[in-house]
Amino acid sequence: MWFAAKVRARWGALRGAVLGVCMGISSVWAQPIPWIDVHVHLLATDLAGARVLAADAVAFAQSQGMRTVFLFPPPQMNQNNLLDGPEFSAALEEYGNRVAFLGGGASLNPILQEAANRTPSASEVEAYRQRAEVIAKSGAKGFGEIALHHLSMTAKHPYEMVSADHPFLKVLMDVAAAHDLPIDLHFDPILAQATLPEALRGNKNPATFAPNVDGFEHLLAYNRAARVVWAHAGGGDDFGAFTPHLVTRLLTEHPNLYLSLRPRSKRPGAILGTGERNDEWLAVIESFPDRFVMGSDSFFVQSTRGGAAQDFAERLGSQTQAIRRVLQFLTPDTAQKVARGNAVRLYHLN
Numbered sequence: 001m002w003f004a005a006k007v008r009a010r011w012g013a014l015r016g017a018v019l020g021v022c023m024g025i026s027s028v029w030a031q032p033i034p035w036i037d038v039h040v041h042l043l044a045t046d047l048a049g050a051r052v053l054a055a056d057a058v059a060f061a062q063s064q065g066m067r068t069v070f071l072f073p074p075p076q077m078n079q080n081n082l083l084d085g086p087e088f089s090a091a092l093e094e095y096g097n098r099v100a101f102l103g104g105g106a107s108l109n110p111i112l113q114e115a116a117n118r119t120p121s122a123s124e125v126e127a128y129r130q131r132a133e134v135i136a137k138s139g140a141k142g143f144g145e146i147a148l149h150h151l152s153m154t155a156k157h158p159y160e161m162v163s164a165d166h167p168f169l170k171v172l173m174d175v176a177a178a179h180d181l182p183i184d185l186h187f188d189p190i191l192a193q194a195t196l197p198e199a200l201r202g203n204k205n206p207a208t209f210a211p212n213v214d215g216f217e218h219l220l221a222y223n224r225a226a227r228v229v230w231a232h233a234g235g236g237d238d239f240g241a242f243t244p245h246l247v248t249r250l251l252t253e254h255p256n257l258y259l260s261l262r263p264r265s266k267r268p269g270a271i272l273g274t275g276e277r278n279d280e281w282l283a284v285i286e287s288f289p290d291r292f293v294m295g296s297d298s299f300f301v302q303s304t305r306g307g308a309a310q311d312f313a314e315r316l317g318s319q320t321q322a323i324r325r326v327l328q329f330l331t332p333d334t335a336q337k338v339a340r341g342n343a344v345r346l347y348h349l350n
């Protein structure tokens, strides 16, 4: 049985609810802005499964007012049977430019994580470059999702960490620059030596954490022609590090840095959290209107896959709703850019 069927029923109900609300207050709301979601995960183990998930993702995208949805695997730890972007792209062909894909989350990232604590051989580096080139020439709009530092949020969710000066990351930056393709990067920042916050206990995280923002900055500086899209901005964090303050500094100092917004979370500091909306974040977006895109981190998962992704798929619709609310909070010019214009330019969409 496809898990997707359950998801379809859930968002079908949700769509009804959302439409009901919109119709009730349509006189106050402007026409919703068509937007592009640059961060949606498709977890398929075979092409038939990918076709079912792609149909679901496209229908979901339409129901949420999206113009284009980007599909790609989350950053995998192990070489498993999950299809990477180029390998499931045949399932997307019939949808034209309503769908785009990235590659590397299920091929480059597992190789990177496996070699995180050692220096790869010259032939391994060359093989890595070859795979990156295959992705670049496959029609992919970029690379992703790649993890530099990835906290484990549930007991079934991996912890991933690699040094920012790893040879594989430099190769990826160089190939990305040569083909002008962005890298979708997961990076949980740590500003100072820290112990594991209470909220992250019971997962796969280590007990202590070392500062890592300098390393991230070195990676950005290593090749300025490679554009990095730092994922999940505005979603808050348990270290209090992924803040408007840090983002302002990094955007000022690193012209090749962009961020995708995932605005709703119960974690402290989110744009749409448990309390009021976070106006500090909205102010940063207004200050750098060309540097943000929208990425809901929605999941479409084939039922043959277990793990944390199934739990994430259950939340479908919550982030896309939050994204549409954030677009309403922004000034019209900024909203147009963040919704669509920046993504078109950054990923070279038609």
Ligand SMILES: [Zn+2]
Pocket: 145, 186, 231, 232
């Ligand atoms: Zn991520």
